[in-house]
Amino acid sequence: MEGYTDVLSAQALPPGALQSVHAGGELVLIANLDGEIHAIGATCTHEQEDLADGEIEDGCVVCPMHFARFSLETGDVIEGPATKPEPVYDVRVEGGRIFVGPRRR
Amino acid sequence: MRSVAIIGASVAGVAAAKALRAGGYDGDLHLISAEQELPYDRPPLSKGYLLGQQSEDDILLARREDYAELRIHLHLGAPAQVLERGAVWLAGGERIRFERALLATGSRLRRLDVPGGDLSGIHYLRTLQDARALRAALGEAERIAVVGGGFIGLEVAAAARQSGKETLVLEAMQAPLRRVLPPQAARAIAALHERHGVHLVVQAQVVAFEGDGHVRSVLLANGSRFPCDAAVIGVGALPNDGLLGGNGQGVLVDKHLRTAAEGIYAAGDVARFPYRGMAVRIEHWDIARATGEYAARAMLGDTAPYDASPFLWSDQYDVTFQYFGHGDPSDDIVVRGDPATQNFIAFFLREGAIAAAFTAGRPRDALPLRRLVDQAAVIDPRALQSEDVSLRRLSRGE
Ligand SMILES: Cc1cc2nc3c(=O)[nH]c(=O)nc-3n(C[C@H](O)[C@H](O)[C@H](O)COP(=O)(O)OP(=O)(O)OC[C@H]3O[C@@H](n4cnc5c(N)ncnc54)[C@H](O)[C@@H]3O)c2cc1C
Numbered sequence: 329m330e331g332y333t334d335v336l337s338a339q340a341l342p343p344g345a346l347q348s349v350h351a352g353g354e355l356v357l358i359a360n361l362d363g364e365i366h367a368i369g370a371t372c373t374h375e376q377e378d379l380a381d382g383e384i385e386d387g388c389v390v391c392p393m394h395f396a397r398f399s400l401e402t403g404d405v406i407e408g409p410a411t412k413p414e415p416v417y418d419v420r421v422e423g424g425r426i427f428v429g430p431r432r433r
Numbered sequence: 434m435r436s437v438a439i440i441g442a443s444v445a446g447v448a449a450a451k452a453l454r455a456g457g458y459d460g461d462l463h464l465i466s467a468e469q470e471l472p473y474d475r476p477p478l479s480k481g482y483l484l485g486q487q488s489e490d491d492i493l494l495a496r497r498e499d500y501a502e503l504r505i506h507l508h509l510g511a512p513a514q515v516l517e518r519g520a521v522w523l524a525g526g527e528r529i530r531f532e533r534a535l536l537a538t539g540s541r542l543r544r545l546d547v548p549g550g551d552l553s554g555i556h557y558l559r560t561l562q563d564a565r566a567l568r569a570a571l572g573e574a575e576r577i578a579v580v581g582g583g584f585i586g587l588e589v590a591a592a593a594r595q596s597g598k599e600t601l602v603l604e605a606m607q608a609p610l611r612r613v614l615p616p617q618a619a620r621a622i623a624a625l626h627e628r629h630g631v632h633l634v635v636q637a638q639v640v641a642f643e644g645d646g647h648v649r650s651v652l653l654a655n656g657s658r659f660p661c662d663a664a665v666i667g668v669g670a671l672p673n674d675g676l677l678g679g680n681g682q683g684v685l686v687d688k689h690l691r692t693a694a695e696g697i698y699a700a701g702d703v704a705r706f707p708y709r710g711m712a713v714r715i716e717h718w719d720i721a722r723a724t725g726e727y728a729a730r731a732m733l734g735d736t737a738p739y740d741a742s743p744f745l746w747s748d749q750y751d752v753t754f755q756y757f758g759h760g761d762p763s764d765d766i767v768v769r770g771d772p773a774t775q776n777f778i779a780f781f782l783r784e785g786a787i788a789a790a791f792t793a794g795r796p797r798d799a800l801p802l803r804r805l806v807d808q809a810a811v812i813d814p815r816a817l818q819s820e821d822v823s824l825r826r827l828s829r830g831e
């Protein structure tokens with residue numbers, strides 16, 4: 329899997345959990361949304377808060393600082409104060425490990 | 434519904450306009466602003482923008498092309514002057530008809546009416562125009578006097594210190610923020626500023642500014658005099674409620690954010706809304722956004738009552754404070770953590786239930802705290818105090 333970084337054991341990320349990891353020089357948020365793994369930027373585009381300190385709600389990650397919401401699927405801002413979307417990364421689960429790939433958008 | 438006019442194009446007004454379109458509203462949409470600038474966000478004016486870390490482009494609430502895309506008629510520099518049933522008159526003489534209107538005129542600053550109050554070098558901070566002037570003054574001045582130790586005054590003081598200025602904060606009460614915060618938290622904030630080299634003077638009543646055209650010193654009632662070459666006044670705000678004949682108390686709305694005037698809603702700083710048996714007017718960004726969006730949904734037929742808890746944040750130096758709910762410093766206060774380390778939570782308990790929480794340095798607890806306040810949870814104070822008890826679990830009833 330060229331271009332993919334092994335970041336985390338899948339077991340370490342139960343449903344509802346968030347974790348920020350380094351991959352390809354970026355801080356990436358890995359989220360377990362009801363068993364599906366997503367990867368978007370981990371730094372809130374509003375004031376650089378670590379989104380891993382937030383929570384998953386309705387398919388979004390909610391920033392703990394000012395409660396901006398980003399879609400885990402598309403990285404889009406669903407609710408302010410942030411105005412810029414998060415990047416979205418390819419992510420794969422293989423052999424019980426989570427791998428982060430290239431940026432999708 | 435074929436026409437909506439939103440009066441005031443700031444946090445509440447822009448949120449409402451976007452929410453109307455997001456909710457499928459397809460009719461005419463007028464967004465009316467007294468200001469000349471494209472609508473921008475206010476909190477950065479005392480933070481990133483003032484420090485030069487954010488540009489004017491960075492703080493826009495929406496880009497120019499977004500308004501075209503959303504088919505929002507933006508009327509800039511056109512204060513509404515008369516609001517009547519079904520129509521609003523703008524300063525230029527234009528009359529805009531509407532089926533529904535939203536009053537989102539926000540608040541304006543209280544002026545400090547003392548001799549010398551109009552010397553040059555004396556600043557207020559509410560608008561982008563104010564912030565441009567203050568940012569320029571921070572570049573030139575050496576000694577800054579901040580009058581009023583509220584959140585905005587303290588943020589300006591932090592920015593002044595971070596720009597290497599000699600900074601004085603003059604506060605009328607026995608500690609900054611003492612009207613809103615319990616003593617432990619107010620003391621912690623005062624200590625934070627003193628540690629950063631702010632000269633804090635409490636029980637200070639400013640009676641005059643002195644200077645030769647430009648401000649040179651500020652005089653207190655007790656006769657003390659402090660030199661300064663710029664002053665920033667932050668002594669509270671008043672609602673812009675005149676269009677509906679308000680008396681400075683804000684515009685009273687019901688739980689659907691409807692005013693007494695037919696077809697007219699109010700949101701943001703100008704609105705006084707029902708919250709847990711009180712009628713409150715609270716000047717927080719998040720309430721402006723939430724009530725703006727809510728009013729849009731109510732216009733589109735949503736009948737759920739507005740019942741979100743207030744939320745405020747403030748950034749000072751590298752510390753972010755968060756405040757959930759609506760507490761009173763006379764509530765029972767229970768503290769988790771150590772205020773002196775800027776890592777703590779102060780719970781406000783009223784009849785045993787969590788009415789509010791003020792916190793710093795604990796981002797992981799933020800969403801749980803918000804839930805606990807929303808629930809008005811009743812929890813053993815010992816559990817609230819103990820670091821061994823997870824707030825996330827408490828907030829989920831576990
Ligand atoms: C410097 C600063 C820092 C802040 N920091 C924070 C913070 O960190 N956290 C937080 O929670 N809150 C903060 N706030 C408060 C927050 O910005 C306000 O609660 C919020 O802006 C209120 O939004 P609003 O849309 O109700 O009204 P406003 O932002 O007051 O805007 C109202 C708009 O309506 C316009 N208007 C008034 N009358 C008319 C008329 N007749 N016709 C047309 N237009 C009219 C005004 O010119 C203005 O543009 C801060 C405020 C300031 C000034």
